[in-house]
Amino acid sequence: MDHHITICTSCRHLGTACRPGYELIARLRAAITTAGDAVTDSFEVSGVACMAGCDRPCTVAYHGTRKATYLFGDIDPDTDIEDLLAFARLYADLEDGWCSSLDRPGKLRDTTLARVPAAMLAIETGKVRAS
Ligand code: FES
Numbered sequence: 206m207d208h209h210i211t212i213c214t215s216c217r218h219l220g221t222a223c224r225p226g227y228e229l230i231a232r233l234r235a236a237i238t239t240a241g242d243a244v245t246d247s248f249e250v251s252g253v254a255c256m257a258g259c260d261r262p263c264t265v266a267y268h269g270t271r272k273a274t275y276l277f278g279d280i281d282p283d284t285d286i287e288d289l290l291a292f293a294r295l296y297a298d299l300e301d302g303w304c305s306s307l308d309r310p311g312k313l314r315d316t317t318l319a320r321v322p323a324a325m326l327a328i329e330t331g332k333v334r335a336s
């Protein structure tokens with residue numbers, strides 16, 4: 206697998222004890238499996254206890270070798286699976302993982318908490334990334 210999606214399993218729906226991360230993992234895995242395209246073969250989905258975005262549940266991160274890392278917040282398993290799948294397709298096609306908010310699908314345009322350049326690109330002197 207070249208790409209990884211990490212989902213917080215500790216996030217709670219605001220004001221409730223419900224932890225939707227496990228449902229999000231199950232639904233996204235199912236969507237990736239049934240996609241039947243390059244995403245099916247190149248993405249793995251797993252959970253982690255917390256990604257320090259606790260005020261914006263659920264949080265979801267995209268990682269790839271030599272690619273920018275993204276952290277999204279406010280993700281809901283009932284409404285956002287298609288946007289997550291669409292971003293997986295986009296992310297897989299980007300050589301360095303870098304894209305502007307306008308390129309991100311649907312809700313992900315407005316719910317990006319962080320975009321961190323790949324370590325190799327971050328240390329290249331004189332290289333400035335446009336958004
Ligand atoms: S509890 Fe989900 S990011 Fe902290």
